[in-house]
Amino acid sequence: MINTIWIVLMGGGILVAGFQCLGLDYSSASGLVMNPSFVPLTVLTKGLFDSAKASVNLAMGLIGIMALWLGLMKIAEESGLVKLFARAVRPVMVKLFPEVPPDHPAMGAMVMNIAANMLGLGNAATPLGLKAMQELQSLNKIKDTASNAMATFMALNTSSVTFIPATIIGIRAAANASNPAEIIGPVILATGVSTTVAILAIKTLQKLPKYRMPEPEVEGEEV
Amino acid sequence: MFQGVINGVSAVAIPLLILAIAGHGWYKKVKVYEVFTEGAKEGFTVAVRIIPFLVAILVAIGSFRASGALDLITDLLSPMTAWIGMPGEVIPMALMRPLSGSGALGIVSELINTYGVDSLIARMAAVMEGSTETTFYILAVYFGSVGVKKTRHALPAALLADLAGIVAAVVVTQMVFG
Numbered sequence: 001m002i003n004t005i006w007i008v009l010m011g012g013g014i015l016v017a018g019f020q021c022l023g024l025d026y027s028s029a030s031g032l033v034m035n036p037s038f039v040p041l042t043v044l045t046k047g048l049f050d051s052a053k054a055s056v057n058l059a060m061g062l063i064g065i066m067a068l069w070l071g072l073m074k075i076a077e078e079s080g081l082v083k084l085f086a087r088a089v090r091p092v093m094v095k096l097f098p099e100v101p102p103d104h105p106a107m108g109a110m111v112m113n114i115a116a117n118m119l120g121l122g123n124a125a126t127p128l129g130l131k132a133m134q135e136l137q138s139l140n141k142i143k144d145t146a147s148n149a150m151a152t153f154m155a156l157n158t159s160s161v162t163f164i165p166a167t168i169i170g171i172r173a174a175a176n177a178s179n180p181a182e183i184i185g186p187v188i189l190a191t192g193v194s195t196t197v198a199i200l201a202i203k204t205l206q207k208l209p210k211y212r213m214p215e216p217e218v219e220g221e222e223v
Numbered sequence: 224m225f226q227g228v229i230n231g232v233s234a235v236a237i238p239l240l241i242l243a244i245a246g247h248g249w250y251k252k253v254k255v256y257e258v259f260t261e262g263a264k265e266g267f268t269v270a271v272r273i274i275p276f277l278v279a280i281l282v283a284i285g286s287f288r289a290s291g292a293l294d295l296i297t298d299l300l301s302p303m304t305a306w307i308g309m310p311g312e313v314i315p316m317a318l319m320r321p322l323s324g325s326g327a328l329g330i331v332s333e334l335i336n337t338y339g340v341d342s343l344i345a346r347m348a349a350v351m352e353g354s355t356e357t358t359f360y361i362l363a364v365y366f367g368s369v370g371v372k373k374t375r376h377a378l379p380a381a382l383l384a385d386l387a388g389i390v391a392a393v394v395v396t397q398m399v400f401g
Contacts, residue, residue, distance in 0.1 A: 005233035006280070010287070013285075013292050014290065015292075016291055016295070017291070017310050020291060028274040035302060039364070046289070047288065048289070051285030051333075054336060055277035055282075056274060059277055063267050065266075067264075068263065070262045071263035072262070076248070077242045094226065135366050140371075144369070145372075145375065146374045146375050146377055150366075157355065158361050159384035159385075160354065162354060168352045172340055188389065190350055190353075190355075190392040191353070191354040197388075202376060211376035
């Protein structure tokens with residue numbers, strides 16, 4: 001997918017710039033006029049090099065803020081704050097995942113993943129999310145089909161329940177925003193909307209015949 | 224009033240969170256300084272690790288933008304997005320966000336560079352970045368890791384949520400910063 005997007009952006013841009021070099025002018029009174037020039041391609045080349053340079057500046061500006069968040073996260077882990085948080089949200093989790101026993105390891109892994117997402121720590125969230133999927137798979141009756149709990153977990157993940165969008169705040173700080181964190185409030189609101197829609201959609205769609213969980217095949221049925 | 228509350232939440236969230244984490248760690252007798260630096264070490268690695276992705280996507284987007292190709296697409300779509308208050312410049316962000324996290328990050332950076340970090344366009348893209356996720360990537364990686372092939376209602380629900388998130392980001396940004 002990303003390969004297709006990349007070639008469309010890169011190649012499409014070069015082709016469009018090349019086409020503009022022909023300098024076709026349809027608006028001229030004397031019909032179609034051609035003013036060939038290499039300017040669009042030289043502009044394009046400069047744009048490419050500028051973009052390459054800008055990406056490294058961006059990453060350098062991010063180092064300090066990433067370090068700050070990862071350092072704080074490490075303290076929260078060691079002090080048991082992460083575990084405390086897991087216990088606090090347990091009632092909500094039990095409602096969202098009725099198929100998962102409350103004390104199953106899947107619950108703990110999902111809570112940690114969602115907490116990392118809330119703090120905007122994508123890199124910390126992924127390993128925990130993969131662990132949660134493995135635990136959910138151990139409860140799943142049909143191994144090649146997503147269980148209701150898995151689909152709900154995915155919907156929560158992709159709708160991204162975020163309180164501190166750390167990465168984007170970091171980027172805004174690196175770009176010298178007058179108030180890098182001012183987007184937190186709007187993000188919480190927008191993410192609340194998308195998460196609500198995600199939960200409603202997942203719980204509604206799972207009842208449709210098209211998406212119903214198939215019955216597990218009973219082994220040794222063949223005659 | 225509404226704007227005041229939102230700004231208040233934004234202003235207080237990070238200092239409060241840092242105080243809570245550091246204070247709780249100190250209270251629990253964690254060696255806060257040493258543990259912090261241990262975690263912070265990874266900051267450099269993470270930032271450097273994303274450079275190849277940033278260069279790849281920023282240069283590709285740069286090509287699309289500098290050539291005028293993006294203007295063509297944006298002109299095509301902007302009458303449709305205008306009625307929810309979404310400027311044409313943000314359309315590429317909405318299109319890229321579910322597909323590629325690094326790509327969306329690249330577009331935000333590009334919009335910040337072009338229009339200024341405190342412009343409505345850059346703020347809207349930032350809210351979008353913060354409130355939506357890389358749906359296709361997450362579904363592929365998470366389901367792939369446990370060998371699930373039939374994802375049932377997961378994708379349609381996730382895409383509905385993405386659409387809601389993008390529209391909400393536009394509306395909220397207009398209300399707070401517009």
